[in-house]
Amino acid sequence: MQKPLLVTDFLDRAREYYGDHEAVVATTxxxxxxxxxxxxxxxxxxxxxxxxxxxxxxxxxxxxxxxxxxxxxxxxxxxxxxxxxxxxxxxxxxxxxxxxxxxxxxxxxxxxxxxxxxxxxxxxxxxxxxxxxxxxxxxxxxxxxxxxxxxxxxxxxxEMNEKEVITLNYTSGTTGDPKGVMRTHRTETLHAYVVTIHQNIADDDVYLWTLPMFHVNGWGHIFAITGMGAKQVCTRGIDAEWIFDTVVAEDVSYLCAAPTVLNMLIDHYEGTDVTTAGDNDVRIATAGSAPPETTIRTVEDEFGWYLTHVYGATETGPLVTTSDARRLFDDGSDDRFAVKKRQGLGYLGTEIRVVDDDGEDVPRDDETIGEVVVRGNQVMEGYWENPEATEEAFSDRVEGYYHMGDLATVDENGMISIQDRKKDIIISGGENISSIELEDTLFDHPDVGSVAVIPAPSERWGEEPKAFVVPANGDPDAPGVDAETLIEFTRERLAGFKTVRRVEFVSELPTTATGKVQKYELRSKEWDDEERMVGEG
CATH class of the missing domain: 3.40.50.980 (Rossmann fold)
Incomplete structure (x- = not known):
């Protein structure tokens, strides 16, 4: 038989089986x-x-x-x-x-x-x-x-039909006007199902809402957490001290955090004597750029939390991959870092491919770069009243797949690793340079708090890597390290053509509401006097 997949089923189920159980701890x-x-x-x-x-x-x-x-x-x-x-x-x-x-x-x-x-x-x-x-x-x-x-x-x-649009989530509009992403009952429901499975959500979970509910419906958690009858602890903002206190007071077992939130938690932890968990074990999901090894080590070894790296986009539900492949690493060994830094394997029912310009799959050599494309039941119906943008999103390199705009490699296990956004790849003297690789390298320096690398104009090379660095001490006027030291730091660890050529110290980086660095703002300022960027980023 076939039963329609409707988002109303999630709250209906919670009311039927968990009606007298605590659902929400309100901010009031x-x-x-x-x-x-x-x-x-x-x-x-x-x-x-x-x-x-x-x-x-x-x-x-x-x-x-x-x-x-x-x-x-x-x-x-x-x-x-x-x-x-x-x-x-x-x-x-x-x-x-x-x-x-x-x-x-x-x-x-x-x-x-x-x-x-x-x-x-x-x-x-x-x-x-x-x-x-x-x-x-x-x-x-x-x-x-x-x-x-x-x-x-x-x-x-x-009466409702699973093919009808039920949510409309607008993109950030970083490259033009925001676009409304149409999601049906079916796409929302199936996404919530795979999130429940891959994030190990259960009815005895206590979920802390540190991730904005507006962001693709809180990565689908307004459905998944509700449908499982778990408890939800609400927030009005992000404060590291409050998060730790609440994790303990409410026995939080699960939360999600953008990389910037992880950094806030680590900064607070390192400066104070805090308790990191109540009676429940804590697991945390993060998305976006790959977390540096030092971040994973602190969260897991010092906080005692289990970290999973996930990946997706507004148009894909959002979540389509996970690094949680425990047969590929031992929990207590350092080999877990290489796995957890990757965006990972496709969710159940999700087809992830990395393809070249001709739409052919790149080899699993972890070196050849292609664009990530995805097909799955959680992928959007299309853009609201924008058929042209919808057609482009699904037909660039491979017909029928949503094109993520991210460049990646694939290892022998089929795990993808994002190398850059198409618009963020730096083409210097004909060589492709990953801004993410440079950011990861600089982040290992103890005097670097956070960093974003973009292509900057170069008379000799067309463009070259420039790093915007927030010092660990927070003071761009007295950062505790000079630009040449950081440049040399990259030179010692990377191929010569990948070396950062310029460094600018700043007090903060422009970010979206979910903590993603808005590199387009940095690029726009850097290229204001130029006709075009070499990589058209």
């Missing part, structure tokens, strides 16, 4: 069972329905990781309305573009960020405006809790 200090969380979602469904919102309409959520986000998301999706989470670090102009592009009908916005919506209110099609604290927001906003109280819990849930 309140605690909700799954029955209580479900009733609040029902009331939001009823409130939206009373305001004319129905199946296929878009409902935006602008919120840090609070219980309101979960309630608004499920309250929308129970109506078949399309959940559209927004990055709370965007500007009012960004919100105007997205709300208009998506044709958003209703929005829930946390009071801390609602002012940016109010600033563009008259320019967007949105008609329903709800916030957690209307007294703190200028303009005519309804209060979330008052709306729930007035609504009652009865609503009409429409």
């Amino acid at each position: 200090g309140d605690r909700y069972t799954y029955d209580e969380l479900g009733e609040r979602a029902d009331r939001f469904s009823a409130a939206l329905q009373a305001r004319g919102v129905g199946k296929g309409d878009r409902v935006a959520v602008l919120d840090p990781n609070t219980h309101y986000h979960l309630e608004a998301a499920y309250g929308s999706m129970q109506l078949g309305a399309i959940h559209t989470p927004l990055n709370y670090r965007l500007t009012a102009d960004d919100f105007e573009y997205i709300l208009t592009d998506a044709g958003v009908d209703a929005i829930y916005a946390d009071a801390e960020y609602a002012g940016r919506i109010e600033a563009v209110r008259d320019a967007v099609p949105t008609e329903t405006f709800v916030t957690n604290d209307p007294e703190a927001v200028d303009g005519d906003w309804e209060g979330f809790d008052a709306v729930l109280e007035d609504a009652g819990a009865d609503y009409d849930r429409p």
Whole structure:
């Protein structure tokens, strides 16, 4: 038989089997069972329905990781309305573009960020405006809790089809206007299934929401954690001391963290005497650039946490690979670092390939570089009202595969290792240089806190590697090391043509909300006076 795969099943299951168990620890200090969380979602469904919102309409959520986000998301999706989470670090102009592009009908916005919506209110099609604290927001906003109280819990849930779009996640827009990634009930459900398996999510987990819920629905965890009936600890921001305290106080067993969050945790740990775990063993997932060996060693050997490196993109669910291949390493041995630094093996039901310019698979020699392409049930339906971009994303080198834009090698075990973004590869004197390899090398220097390497103009070579370094002491004016020492540090460890040629000390690197370094900002400044970049990055 065939049963439709619907995202509403996740909360339905939690209510059926774990109704009287604690579901959410709210940032307000309140605690909700799954029955209580479900009733609040029902009331939001009823409130939206009373305001004319129905199946296929878009409902935006602008919120840090609070219980309101979960309630608004499920309250929308129970109506078949399309959940559209927004990055709370965007500007009012960004919100105007997205709300208009998506044709958003209703929005829930946390009071801390609602002012940016109010600033563009008259320019967007949105008609329903709800916030957690209307007294703190200028303009005519309804209060979330008052709306729930007035609504009652009865609503009409429409018949839904697994092929219908149910979430709309906007890309960061680093190379142009943001694009709305359409995800169906089916893609969201199957992604949540494989996340549950590969991240070993169980009903006795205590999950700490350090990863933004808006980011591809928190890597799908708003579905996976809920569906398994696990406990969710909400946050309003990232603070290393608070994270350690909460891990202990709530017996957290699982969390996700961008590389920048890992660095924050390590910096705090090294400067204080902290307890790193409660009664539960802790595991942590990180994504993005490969974590340096020193990071993995500190997290696992000193924190006592188990680290898994995962990989993906907004368009792919996001997660498509994992480094958690325990038959390839022993937990206590140093050989685990070579594996855990790799993006890894494809998830179940996911086909990962690395292909050359002709669309042919590169050899498993861990040297030949190609582009990562992926095919799987968790990959997006396409871009919202943008068929041209959709066609390009699925048909560049290989027809029918989503093209990640990342360059990688493949080892004998089939594990991929990202070498660079296509636009970040440095072409110096005809040689391809991986900015990631240079960053990993510089990160090993004790005076380097964080680093980003980009191509910079060179009269002789066309372009050459330049490093932007945040000193370990945080002071770019007195970094504790000079540029020539760092240049020599790379020269001693890498082939001569790969050597960093220029170094600039900075107080911070531009990053996205999820901690990814925005190299395009650094490149834009560096190439402002040039007609083009050699590598067109």
